[in-house]
Amino acid sequence: MILKNISILYGNQLKYIESIDVKIKNGKFEKISNKISTKEKSIDCTNLLLIPGFVNSHTHIADSIGKDLSIDADVDSKIHPMFGLKQKLLKETPKKSLVKYIRNSAKSMIKKGITTFIDFREGGLDGVLLLKFALDNVPIRCVILGRIDYYNSKNEIKQNLPFPKENNEKLAQLLKNCDGIGISGTNENASSNLKSYAKTKKIRAIHAAETKDSVNTSKKVTGKSEVQRAMLLNPSFLIHMTFATNNDLKLAAKNTRGIVVCPRANSALSEGIPNISLMQKYGCNLTIGTDNVMINSPDIFREMDYLWKVTMGMSQNRFDPKEILKMATVNAGKMLNQKIGCIQENHLADCIFIDKHSLDLEPINNVYASIVHRASEKSIKSVMIGGEIVHGKL
Numbered sequence: 473m474i475l476k477n478i479s480i481l482y483g484n485q486l487k488y489i490e491s492i493d494v495k496i497k498n499g500k501f502e503k504i505s506n507k508i509s510t511k512e513k514s515i516d517c518t519n520l521l522l523i524p525g526f527v528n529s530h531t532h533i534a535d536s537i538g539k540d541l542s543i544d545a546d547v548d549s550k551i552h553p554m555f556g557l558k559q560k561l562l563k564e565t566p567k568k569s570l571v572k573y574i575r576n577s578a579k580s581m582i583k584k585g586i587t588t589f590i591d592f593r594e595g596g597l598d599g600v601l602l603l604k605f606a607l608d609n610v611p612i613r614c615v616i617l618g619r620i621d622y623y624n625s626k627n628e629i630k631q632n633l634p635f636p637k638e639n640n641e642k643l644a645q646l647l648k649n650c651d652g653i654g655i656s657g658t659n660e661n662a663s664s665n666l667k668s669y670a671k672t673k674k675i676r677a678i679h680a681a682e683t684k685d686s687v688n689t690s691k692k693v694t695g696k697s698e699v700q701r702a703m704l705l706n707p708s709f710l711i712h713m714t715f716a717t718n719n720d721l722k723l724a725a726k727n728t729r730g731i732v733v734c735p736r737a738n739s740a741l742s743e744g745i746p747n748i749s750l751m752q753k754y755g756c757n758l759t760i761g762t763d764n765v766m767i768n769s770p771d772i773f774r775e776m777d778y779l780w781k782v783t784m785g786m787s788q789n790r791f792d793p794k795e796i797l798k799m800a801t802v803n804a805g806k807m808l809n810q811k812i813g814c815i816q817e818n819h820l821a822d823c824i825f826i827d828k829h830s831l832d833l834e835p836i837n838n839v840y841a842s843i844v845h846r847a848s849e850k851s852i853k854s855v856m857i858g859g860e861i862v863h864g865k866l
């Protein structure tokens with residue numbers, strides 16, 4: 473397929489090119505240049521702007537059935553991995569209902585231009601298989617980070633209880649069926665667990681410094697910060713870091729491929745706002761996620777809009793909207809270490825076709841600002857994943 477005369481955001485700097493031709497073959501961008509001549513089917517895209525498909529870098533899609541339940545409860549009562557309402561809900565709801573609402577959320581994300589999401593999946597191997605079943609026939613890409621539901625008490629963490637041998641087999645089975653592990657946090661895991669999980673060659677991710685409470689608990693129980701202890705996992709990336717100290721950010725910048733911030737989820741839980749200016753200052757690679765569907769809607773347009781403005785409002789300083797858009801696209805490709813989230817030769821052809829003349833956008837005087845805080849589901853003409861149109865028409 474050849475897209476003729478299309479505007480694009482090219483490469484890992486999202487460089488705006490007013491008009492160019494794009495050839496897509498075998499699910500990838502094969503050639504991007506002026507005037508590609510061909511006998512192949514070509515489509516005139518004069519009115520369209522092509523941007524990379526969004527990567528929603530952190531979700532818990534399985535709790536889609538729990539939308540806005542116990543909205544006034546504190547964070548632990550809602551989503552604690554051992555005793556939160558969410559766990560009860562996931563255990564007690566018939567699988568059929570969970571599947572229905574997972575599927576709805578996945579379909580909704582595609583319509584909003586999300587072409588990949590990275591999900592933390594609880595419930596061990598069964599949880600992973602349930603998610604895979606729910607996504608069967610939904611063309612979105614999903615990076616599944618599973619976990620074996622094994623947690624330690626504060627005392628067990630203090631004693632550094634050894635990782636039970638029988639868990640190794642469970643972990644191996646789990647990892648055969650998913651893309652890596654997504655650990656709830658250091659406050660439920662003895663160092664021996666984290667070190668065992670660190671051995672996997674697949675993706676290793678963990679929540680860290682999400683709340684003031686979790687930061688204080690870690691200090692009190694172990695004398696170390698959550699982020700210091702998270703390093704035992706040799707993490708590929710960290711989630712939240714809302715209450716990370718300067719030292720924590722230094723560790724993250726040096727030892728991980730990124731931080732996923734979830735500003736709307738943090739705010740919805742009244743648990744602060746991640747300081748992305750500071751994270752950037754320390755050289756962290758930043759991405760963005762919408763977190764629990766129970767708490768927040770899986771919409772990257774809204775997440776970008778919120779993050780951009782809350783960052784400038786809190787810091788009373790300007791923040792470049794292009795950097796926000798990178799968080800939802802190219803930075804995520806870097807974090808996953810995959811050729812994804814970027815319109816460039818040899819990268820996966822996952823992208824969004826934006827109608828340049830849509831009511832909310834025209835005239836586009838600053839393409840980055842327009843996408844970050846004006847575009848929405850309504851500005852999308854179609855969505856492509858792996859070279860196939862999966863939503864809308866061209």
Ligand SMILES: [Zn+2]
Pocket residue numbers: 530531532592679711763764
């Ligand atoms: Zn999370």
